[in-house]
Amino acid sequence: MIDKPKKPFTWERGPFLKCLKCQEAEGLGILSAGGDTLRWRCTKCRYGYSEILPELDKKVIYLDQFGFSELHKLRARTRREDKHTAFWSKVSDLINEAVLLQQLILPYSNIHHDETIVSPFAEALRDTQEHIGGDISFISTNEIQLDQMEVFAEAFASGAEPSLEFDVDDILDDERNEWLNDIRISVPFDWSGFAPETREQRDKTGLAISELIDCWIAKGMGFDDVLNQELNAYHESRLEGLREAQRRFEKGLENYDLMAMAELFHGSAFRELQYVRELFREAGVPDAELTARVRAFWDWDGNKEQPNGKILAYMLAALADQFTHGRKRKPSAGFLNDVSAIASYAPYVDAMFVDIECAQLLQDKRCLEALKYRAKIFSLNSGEEFIAYLQAIIDETPDDVRRYASIIYGI
Ligand SMILES: [Zn+2]
Known part of the structure; x- marks a missing residue:
């Protein structure tokens, strides 16, 4: 035996207010809230309206x-x-x-x-x-x-x-x-x-x-040595990132692991390289000079x-x-x-x-x-x-x- 609920089920929920249309005392309830809107609806006559939230x-x-x-x-x-x-x-x-x-x-x-x-x-x-x-x-x-x-x-x-x-x-x-x-x-x-x-x-x-x-x-190595090493590692860390991506690609190739191979193109090292090459190409750098230009960017002090x-x-x-x-x-x-x-x-x-x-x-x-x-x-x-x-x-x-x-x- 299931106990009968006191109130019938409604989509609307409290707090209930008097309905502006049918005047039912506790007719108007919250239908939903979220985004920038609060929606009210009457459980009795279905009259509804929305408020824009602050x-x-x-x-x-x-x-x-x-x-x-x-x-x-x-x-x-x-x-x-x-x-x-x-x-x-x-x-x-x-x-x-x-x-x-x-x-x-x-x-x-x-x-x-x-x-x-x-x-x-x-x-x-x-x-x-x-x-x-x-x-x-x-x-x-x-x-x-x-x-x-x-x-x-x-x-x-x-x-x-x-x-x-x-x-x-x-x-x-x-x-x-x-x-x-x-x-x-x-x-x-x-x-x-x-x-x-x-x-x-x-x-x-x-x-x-x-x-x-x-x-x-x-x-x-103390503070300054480590600081300089890390700040000057930009170029080397890019190369290391690419080498690591390549190692994973080759391992994927050995194991016929397509997901591991696909990672090469989604990994940040490769994406960064592609992005920078494309940027310099659009800026008019000839193809033959792109690699040198990328490495010049990686060596740039501004990156610190x-x-x-x-x-x-x-x-x-x-x-x-x-x-x-x-x-x-x-x-x-x-x-x-x-x-x-x-x-x-x-x-x-x-x-x-x-x-x-x-x-x-x-x-x-x-x-x-x-x-x-x-x-x-x-x-x-x-x-x-x-x-x-x-x-x-x-x-x-x-x-x-x-x-x-x-x-x-x-x-
Ligand atoms: Zn109503």
Whole structure:
């Protein structure tokens, strides 16, 4: 026996208001909300109308994998009590409120993806990310790097100064300022099939940073040496990227692996080469001189100002500095992922919550002097400031937005 519901099922939902047409006392309910529209419809006479919702200007925060994982464990009630429990509970409440007030998004990134699928609770964690952050992603860190490279290649070709805009909307894959759908549907996807390869890659990056540090120590390299090495590596890293793509292509050829072969043409090394050659060809460089011209671009000093590479170089230099001053412990396997996230997103987003170690590197006075980026950087070491920052976002919500958020999301 199924209990009879008190009210018959309707597509409309509360809060119910008096219908303007048939005058039914609680006839008018919300049919849907999302984008820039709130649709009302009467359950009795079907009279309906739409309201245009107020404009939004959402803040964008990059929360690293560790942060998402802590919030996920809280949500799943699997998080063990420790000295940070109160902090993460507070952060969880504030983020939830700010997201529902339509003041904040925490986009998902390919760096999260790389880390998520090595996590034993991959799918549930992905679901939490979507739930907490909204269904919006950053474009990949590779794409950001390619976009910056294009600006510099054009500047090199034309002789003008490179001018980057750092508009956060340029690095998001969807509209930032839409009202969230009142009913959010997420499609589960099984990432686990991807895990072995990614786990291997992650171990490799862990290994790579460890080898790099050994090399610094063996050569007695400090801040300036590492900085110069990294800033001057532009040409060589392009060649290395192409050689790596070629190796994978040949391996694919041996194994009749078409996907591996196709990667050559989708990989960023090859795309960058194609892009630059095409740009110079259009600028009138004869075919016979294209390769020389590309290499001249790769050698160009101006490239040292490419934000992605510059931030990365300074962070590695600051790390080397710690080792010249007696540090012994190597960074964790995920370290380069956090560095890469900062190098890619810090110029564009409003704030980032990252690993303590990475946040500290940015506090090196040479980094503070040389690096200009938009993001406020937070970590567990500045937990109180992060909470105050989230609270300020909530407090600054315009009254009309707050009123509609309360009607639609019940906040
Ligand atoms: Zn009605």
